[in-house]
Amino acid sequence: MTLDPRAICRILTDERVEFVVIGGFAAVARGAAVVTYDIDVITARAHTNLDRLARALRRMDARLRTGSEVLPLDINADFLAQMQVSLNLTTEHGDLDLVFSPAGPKASYEQWADSASGLDLGDAVVVEVASLADIIASKRAAGRLKDLAALPALEALQEELGE
Amino acid sequence: MSAAVDTRGVDLGQIRAQLRLTPAQRVDWLIEALRGLEPFRKRT
Numbered sequence: 742m743t744l745d746p747r748a749i750c751r752i753l754t755d756e757r758v759e760f761v762v763i764g765g766f767a768a769v770a771r772g773a774a775v776v777t778y779d780i781d782v783i784t785a786r787a788h789t790n791l792d793r794l795a796r797a798l799r800r801m802d803a804r805l806r807t808g809s810e811v812l813p814l815d816i817n818a819d820f821l822a823q824m825q826v827s828l829n830l831t832t833e834h835g836d837l838d839l840v841f842s843p844a845g846p847k848a849s850y851e852q853w854a855d856s857a858s859g860l861d862l863g864d865a866v867v868v869e870v871a872s873l874a875d876i877i878a879s880k881r882a883a884g885r886l887k888d889l890a891a892l893p894a895l896e897a898l899q900e901e902l903g904e
Numbered sequence: 905m906s907a908a909v910d911t912r913g914v915d916l917g918q919i920r921a922q923l924r925l926t927p928a929q930r931v932d933w934l935i936e937a938l939r940g941l942e943p944f945r946k947r948t
Contacts, residue, residue: 743939745935766934772925774919774933861926861928862928863926863931863932897912897919
């Protein structure tokens with residue numbers, strides 16, 4: 742399934758989920774020429790929001806994505822409230838990672854939302870996207886090979902933007 | 905090496921090209937790139 746991030750974001754916004762796009766796709770939206778196969782989001786953890794999120798995930802037929810398997814999942818707000826680190830999902834619009842404890846100095850949705858800003862992804866889909874500085878800080882802290890490999894391009898982008 | 909590639913190996917020309925696009929056009933760019941890569945993708 743090729744990623745259609747716009748379709749995923751449209752369902753999330755339709756269901757009025759409070760979320761911020763983070764990670765590689767956020768970097769793309771900000772102007773990075775990097776390829777990412779999934780979309781990462783951090784969401785508000787209030788029960789009302791998790792209820793909306795669960796409804797959105799059911800709409801996009803989200804299933805659990807493991808290394809080699811895709812497993813059905815009974816998604817509801819109580820289930821999502823138990824998630825502490827992340828939840829890797831595959832949907833009918835591609836892979837979606839819910840990040841509950843992102844690496845780096847900003848651990849909560851509210852902290853990411855503080856410095857995020859709205860971007861129009863096309864087709865009237867407007868979402869909050871993390872700042873480039875926050876994306877870089879998180880990738881640096883995560884320290885995985887793929888995160889570190891993306892840093893030079895992201896830092897060069899930051900310099901081009903004069904940030 | 906292209907004059908637009910910096911000492912980190914970053915293609916500044918590509919960055920500048922992306923910055924000329926709107927966010928919506930960047931999304932389209934990614935979707936097209938992924939379609940092109942799909943035959944070569946191995947899920948890890």
